[in-house]
Amino acid sequence: MTVPRQAVHVDSPTERRNPRTIDIDEMSTLEILRAINAEDRLVPDAVAAALPSLSTAVDIAAEALRGGHRVHYVGAGTSGRLATLDAAELPPTYNVPADWFVMHHAGGSTALRAAVENAEDDDDAGAAELARDAAPGDFVLGLTASGRTPYVLGALRAAHRLGASTALISNNPLATRSIDVDVMITVDTGPEAIAGSTRMKAGTAQKQVLTAFSTAVMVKLGRTYSNLMVSLRANNAKLRGRTVRILREATGLGQQECSDALTQSAGDLKVALVHLLSGVDTRRAAAALTDTGGHVRLALATLDAKAV
Numbered sequence: 001m002t003v004p005r006q007a008v009h010v011d012s013p014t015e016r017r018n019p020r021t022i023d024i025d026e027m028s029t030l031e032i033l034r035a036i037n038a039e040d041r042l043v044p045d046a047v048a049a050a051l052p053s054l055s056t057a058v059d060i061a062a063e064a065l066r067g068g069h070r071v072h073y074v075g076a077g078t079s080g081r082l083a084t085l086d087a088a089e090l091p092p093t094y095n096v097p098a099d100w101f102v103m104h105h106a107g108g109s110t111a112l113r114a115a116v117e118n119a120e121d122d123d124d125a126g127a128a129e130l131a132r133d134a135a136p137g138d139f140v141l142g143l144t145a146s147g148r149t150p151y152v153l154g155a156l157r158a159a160h161r162l163g164a165s166t167a168l169i170s171n172n173p174l175a176t177r178s179i180d181v182d183v184m185i186t187v188d189t190g191p192e193a194i195a196g197s198t199r200m201k202a203g204t205a206q207k208q209v210l211t212a213f214s215t216a217v218m219v220k221l222g223r224t225y226s227n228l229m230v231s232l233r234a235n236n237a238k239l240r241g242r243t244v245r246i247l248r249e250a251t252g253l254g255q256q257e258c259s260d261a262l263t264q265s266a267g268d269l270k271v272a273l274v275h276l277l278s279g280v281d282t283r284r285a286a287a288a289l290t291d292t293g294g295h296v297r298l299a300l301a302t303l304d305a306k307a308v
Contacts, residue, residue: 076120094229123154230246
């Protein structure tokens, strides 16, 4: 097990002092908040600069999932907690199988709530976890603000040896030269308001990138229709109400007709939607969705083609 105990110098913009917040400890409360907010406003532009590489990662991940493979997130500390949150929200939001997005967090579940000593420095642990859980054809996305976290880099190397596709989200443009991944997603957020506190701008950027990444993958896989969440799992009263509202917005039909369609479709929003938009019965609507991998637009196109 390789766990360095000595101090390591990290050459990253996130570790440097921010000249705009040198006097933050002498500011009023409102001035402190304004200074932090001014730094936060820099994040969207940094994320925008990384969108071309993120687009490549989305396409690779979507293709992996279409082929019956999985997406793995690998992170430590704030990065790992943000990735865990993103993975956890996808099954209820898009009704995807729980094992489509797999989380690997340095230190395990305990580290989600409290720091686990030296866990992120253990490259062998990262490698062992991915060697055990990943497979050829999977997509592995690592996250590390510094671009050097050993646990994450060890996992990516092991995944590459297995034949999985790999990508890394980093906030350190200086780290990209020495890392061998299929896609490098560098979001240069610069120095933090508090030097080295990467839960701030770096974390905000990673949250934005993860949300955009997973949402785009879901759109590519047909888990939405237009900008509507037609794959959601209606497991509470609020979401049951949302399914009716989504049907009404997508079809322009009334409350009762949409409610009846949901009942006839055994609560399956996609089946009800295809049924209402195409005019076919729910059995044919369900069959068309099965044939197209649950993609509403493709199912409607298939039914239209058969009607010609």
